[in-house]
Amino acid sequence: MILKQLVVSFGLIFFTVAVFGQSCDCRAGFDWMKKTFEQNDAGFQYIIDKKGKGAYDYHNLQIQEKVAKAKTYEECRQVMREWLNFFRRFHLSISLGDSVQRISDALQEAELQKAFRQVAPELIKQHEKIQWDDTYWNTYLKNIKEPGFEGLWFFSPFYKVAIVKKGTNYVGYILEGPKEAPLQKGAVKLKIYPVGNGYKSTIYGGNLKQYDSAAVKWLNDRFMQVGNFYFQKLDPLYPDSPEKAKYDHFLRSRTPLLERLSAHTVYLRLPGFNISQKRAIDSLLKANDPVIRSVPNLIVDVRDNGGGADDSYAELMKYLYTNPMREMAVETYATPLNNQRLLEYARDTNFSEQRRKSFLKEYEDLEQAVGKFVLLNKSSVSISHRDTVYPFPQRVAMIINGATGSSAEQLLVDAKQSLKVKLFGTSTLGSLDMSNMTEAASPGNEFVLTYATTKSLRLPGFMVDASGIQPDYFIDESIPGIGWIPFVQQTLEGN
Known part of the structure; x- marks a missing residue:
């Protein structure tokens, strides 16, 4: 048993080293996705007929340039997603296979740590901060009487931020964060200030990059959205009505x-x-x-x-x-790929026996009309x-x-x-409009494509996907x- 675990562990290590040691072959992954989609998606030809082959050819030329530049799996996935956007907004996707996703996450973490190390010491020294006193903050926290910006917030995925009022503005100071991050306890992470009838903000990234004028959207008394970032209120929380x-x-x-x-x-x-x-x-x-x-x-x-x-x-x-x-x-x-979906439904006991029999009959019909x-x-x-x-x-x-x-x-x-x-x-x-989704994995399981196998006969007179x-x-x-x-x-x- 121990020997088997060691073999598995060495296999995982080898796979990890291989992925870290070489860039993603985006060309092969993209070509697989493009061919699979063109040959199997029920909405592919509909969009080509609607937008024109010239538009499709031009789109492919633009994407090919980006494929050549994509070096990591995540970069490649983003380019693939951009290619798919030509066809529709939903009922299609491209994701990373589970093992590659784990490696991609590790690579992104490594890149983040690298960015942390590259921040100039003088910039860190100049960044606005206070000498944080936990006793003062705990007293301040207890005196917050109304729901609002003030309080302790969790800023995914790394930080706890204490937001206090300063005049008409609000300032968020770091209470906890990654040990390797340039900004440590007491450093300013966030500023919120009133503009017209709403609020704008400034957020400082892990590499001290400044994101200005991000709109602040109050989702409810426990969540707010600042630009593309989400904050969850931890304290004080008030009983719900x-x-x-x-x-x-x-x-x-x-x-x-x-x-x-x-x-x-x-x-x-x-x-x-x-x-x-x-x-x-x-x-x-x-x-x-x-x-x-x-x-x-x-x-x-x-x-x-x-x-x-x-x-x-x-x-x-x-x-x-x-x-x-x-x-x-x-x-x-x-x-052949689409028809397998009906076989899977025929085995799913959540459907009635009669429905499963009909799926099996449909599979047989489809096999005769590939x-x-x-x-x-x-x-x-x-x-x-x-x-x-x-x-x-x-x-x-x-x-x-x-x-x-x-x-x-x-x-x-x-x-x-x-x-x-x-x-x-x-x-x-x-x-x-395009529905009944199914999945296909690339030969090495690096990518998973989700696409549609059916097209509604409502089209073009009654379109839903457009709006x-x-x-x-x-x-x-x-x-x-x-x-x-x-x-x-x-x-x-x-x-």
Whole structure:
């Protein structure tokens, strides 16, 4: 056993040394990704036809120059991502394989340490700092009475910063940080100052680089965003109001939940549609069926729901139904690589036995049509009819935002056809036209490509990816997130 561990350890060491000792072969990785995407992605030819081959050729020329300059795996991944952006924003990605990701992280850490060592001593000496007194700070901390900038913050991934008020400005001093960093305890890490109706900032990087005029966005009383950086409040923290506690409970739940808000309104939170959630969603709806069908208003909250499988929300549709619903089919691009996805679904016991049998039949059909788009359900439009229209709920409000995507958007496309349903919130993500994702790993597992295997027949008449699905009732920034549910409830109840 010990010998086996030693062999494994030496193997890992050899791999690590090999990666550190040579630059990434970005040309080989890029060529693999480009070929795999061109041959398998369902949306590739659609975009070429739309934008023109000339635009694509020009894009390739620009990217080839960047491929030649990319030396590390992360640099190469960034160039690959830029190439993919030509086709669409979402439902495609390129990531590093697990082992390479670990090495890439180590390389970035080494580069950071190198940057630390290269900072001139005189710059460190000149940098603004104070002689920090822990006793003074602890007393100061206890005297902070209101939520705001003042307090102890965690600045990912290295620092704890104490922010204090200085006149009309705020200054953040380092309490803890990397031992190797040029800026140590007492050094100024952050400044926040009022500008107009908001705040701007200055942040000093680990190499003392100064980032000026980064906007400060107050996310809530425990998080703020400064430019591209995020700060988490550690102290002082104040007890949440009952309303805030309920809001956090709803939005942070990773499983479906249902609550009766009043005699007239039921709230249903659906955070995701991964097929593993289907049983929980079905059980929740079944257990609360008498309640749902006894009140006039139903709120369905799909904010931050990134999708999953359409099957997951199937049982919800009976509460929304008022008239036959039309759904445009998708075409599946049949390739040996894409077809394997159906075999994986056929083995997934989260799907019903009947559904798994249908996946196996679809796989067999696709294998007979490699290189072609296949209409698996044989009809370009399916029309769902139900025998029953429930009198209650009478009104259904679906809460959406910019992180509602994929299968959650398909739910909205279907639900909008009901006379009961209105959408509240902001535009959705826009990740539906090309769908049914699958993955492919490069020959050496350095990179993992995610792409789409189906294309919607809604195109080009009804595009979702371009701008998302629009709400019927737009909720603007004057209504904070904590107020969305009350706003929707009041609208439904006529208050």
